[in-house]
Amino acid sequence: MQKLEVFGANKLKGxxxxxxxxxxSLPILAATLLSDKKIYLRNLPKVKDIETMIYLLKSLGxxxxxxxxxxxxxxxxxxKKFASYNLxxxxxxxxxxxxxxxxxxxxxKVSLPGGCAIGTRPIDIHLKALSKLGVRYxxxxxxxxxxxxxxxxxxxxxxxKISVGATENLIIAASLAKGATILKNCAIEPEIKDLVNFxxxxxxNIEWIxxxxxxxxxxxxxxxxxYSVMFDRIEAGTYLIAAAVTEGNLKIKNIIPNIIxxxxxxxxxxxxxxxxxxxxxQVVGNKKIKSLNIKTAPYPGFPxxxxxxxxxxxxxxxxxxxxKENIFxxxxxHVAELNxxxxxxSIDGNKVVVEGNINFASAELMATDLRASVSxxxxxxxxxxxxxxxxxxxLDRGYENIEKKLQKVGxxxxxxx
Ligand code: EPZ
Numbered sequence: 001m002q003k004l005e006v007f008g009a010n011k012l013k014g015x016x017x018x019x020x021x022x023x024x025s026l027p028i029l030a031a032t033l034l035s036d037k038k039i040y041l042r043n044l045p046k047v048k049d050i051e052t053m054i055y056l057l058k059s060l061g062x063x064x065x066x067x068x069x070x071x072x073x074x075x076x077x078x079x080k081k082f083a084s085y086n087l088x089x090x091x092x093x094x095x096x097x098x099x100x101x102x103x104x105x106x107x108x109k110v111s112l113p114g115g116c117a118i119g120t121r122p123i124d125i126h127l128k129a130l131s132k133l134g135v136r137y138x139x140x141x142x143x144x145x146x147x148x149x150x151x152x153x154x155x156x157x158x159x160x161k162i163s164v165g166a167t168e169n170l171i172i173a174a175s176l177a178k179g180a181t182i183l184k185n186c187a188i189e190p191e192i193k194d195l196v197n198f199x200x201x202x203x204x205n206i207e208w209i210x211x212x213x214x215x216x217x218x219x220x221x222x223x224x225x226x227y228s229v230m231f232d233r234i235e236a237g238t239y240l241i242a243a244a245v246t247e248g249n250l251k252i253k254n255i256i257p258n259i260i261x262x263x264x265x266x267x268x269x270x271x272x273x274x275x276x277x278x279x280x281x282q283v284v285g286n287k288k289i290k291s292l293n294i295k296t297a298p299y300p301g302f303p304x305x306x307x308x309x310x311x312x313x314x315x316x317x318x319x320x321x322x323x324k325e326n327i328f329x330x331x332x333x334h335v336a337e338l339n340x341x342x343x344x345x346s347i348d349g350n351k352v353v354v355e356g357n358i359n360f361a362s363a364e365l366m367a368t369d370l371r372a373s374v375s376x377x378x379x380x381x382x383x384x385x386x387x388x389x390x391x392x393x394x395l396d397r398g399y400e401n402i403e404k405k406l407q408k409v410g411x412x413x414x415x416x417x
Contacts, residue, residue: 004389004403006380007412008362011285012248014409016239018255019045019400021232024191026093027168028198028229029053032073033060033100034176035202040226041071045235048397052091056083060097070226085111085142091397092121095165098146099126099173102135107147112139117369119328125159125166132157133170133177154179154218162187162212162298168195174216175204181216188212189299190259194230201225231255234305235399237263238374240283241309242406244272245316246381247285250409257281262302266294270313291317291356295324308334308375315343316382317356324351334372337365341379341387362387367394374399381411388416 020043030053032039044050054064054071061078064071081101088094092113101108113121123144127137130146132155137146154177159166164187171192174181186192188211196206196214202225205217236255243250244267257264257276264274264281271290275282291314296304304327314321315338325331332352335345341363344355362385367373373395380387389395392415395402403413 001390002392003416004377004392004395005414005416006377006387006389008381008383008385008387009246010381010410010412011246012243012250012381012406012409012411015251015253016405016409017253018231018236018239019043020229021045021191021194022047022049022398023189023232023234024194025050025229026053027096027172027191027195028227029057030093030096030100031172031195031199031202032062033057033075033078033097034103034172035222035224036076036078037222037224039073039224041073042069042226042228044071044229045232045400047400048393049091049093052087053093056087056094056097059084059087060101081105081108083108083110085114088112089114092116093165095123095126096169096172098144099130099169102130102146102148103152103173103176106149106151108144110144110146112142112144117333117372118331123165125161125163126169129157129159129166129170130173133173133181152177152218154181154216156182158184159186164189164192167192171196171199171206171214171216175199175206175218176220177216177218179218181218182209182213183216184213186212186214187298190230190233198227201227233260234303234371236260236281237303237306238309238399240267240274240281241306241313242378242381243283244270244285244289245313245378247287248409249282249284251280251282253280255279255281262300263306266292266302266310270317289313289317289356291319291321293322296326298327304328304331305371307331308371309378311335311345311352311354312338312375312378314354315345315356315358315360315379317354319356321354321356322351323354326350333368334375337372337376338379340365341383343379361385365389367391370394370398374402377402377406377413
């Protein structure tokens with residue numbers, strides 16, 4: 001088991017280049033199953049979840065190789081329709097192969113994603129919407145057995161709840177369906193826009209007809225293409241908060257500031273000095289952090305994937321704050337660990353109250369999920385002495401070279417194997 005040792009406290013100074021987006025790469029990789037031509041993808045982050053998705057595609061018969069910073073995917077002879085539990089259980093986004101497999105073959109057997117630390121991760125919204133396209137499914141022994149004997153047929157669908165994954169699965173599935181599909185109440189995360197841009201480059205016929213409504217007219221085949229994935233806005237937000245909480249001075253490069261407007265506005269409200277340039281943001285941390293009441297929401301609201309990180313910053317505020325988690329039912333696993341470092345955070349259902357004026361003490365810590373684990377690093381960077389973070393495989397799922405990126409800007413952090 002690997003772990004990270006962090007020796008605090010020090011201010012982060014310098015610049016960090018943001019990697020490609022994990023949450024844009026995963027649906028785009030799944031969508032390559034629609035094609036029987038070669039596809040070239042660039043700017044994929046080197047993180048565990050991407051490796052797992054590549055294994056999953058290979059297990060379905062994709063031929064994949066990595067050459068000169070490009071992933072080359074050839075699905076010419078891809079013909080398997082079975083996505084196994086041992087791959088889908090570690091990476092819930094594996095369920096995103098369901099839509100493309102049904103679109104291409106009219107049949108798929110895909111493992112249910114299973115729950116994780118932050119919630120049960122159901123897929124009822126995916127399945128209900130797919131059945132509107134003519135898919136019939138049964139759940140047997142933890143697998144979805146889905147089929148559309150007459151192929152997928154376009155339809156009008158309104159999602160009962162905003163779901164990133166369900167929106168992605170349906171956009172991909174509808175791309176090869178017969179006729180037009182209208183999807184209402186869609187999630188509009190930037191990663192979904194990136195997926196749509198990729199599908200349009202592939203030759204799909206897709207257009208947004210209003211804020212949360214999209215129209216997809218099925219095509220009979222798609223073409224060869226190359227695509228470069230967008231930047232990871234959650235990684236960017238994480239490093240912005242890292243600069244603020246360590247009262248450092250960091251330039252975050254390779255980003256599109258307009259995409260993280262809410263995060264920038266929130267940090268400014270908290271009193272963080274932010275200088276926004278065309279493709280970079282500079283954060284100049286300071287001592288005067290103000291309290292704030294935050295609630296997570298679907299994009300363009302404050303992202304649930306930054307909830308643990310902003311909680312650490314609010315511990316440094318000059319008075320009490322609150323955070324309401326509206327997306328996942330159990331996303332406070334980091335609270336107990338932060339309290340062991342001296343934080344005073346109390347949980348009441350899906351809301352926490354965060355006392356300010358905290359100085360974190362170093363400690364031996366346990367990571368529980370991807371974003372919780374990075375919040376422990378942020379707290380450890382401000383704590384005097386040595387903190388150890390165990391189970392960092394959670395971290396490696398979504399942050400590329402995190403200790404190298406932090407070392408480069410002055411953090412005393414090392415991986416112990
Ligand atoms: C995506 O998960 C992201 N993962 C998550 O990031 C992110 O936190 C989440 O969207 C919300 O923004 C990827 O993109 C790979 P949802 P997803 O469907 O698609 C419930 C990270 O840290 N729901 O929008 O699973 C669900 O339980 C990860 O990178 C149903 O009830 O999220 C949740 O409470 C963590 N039925 C809420 O909706 C369904 O059929 C939002 O889920 C689907 C979802």
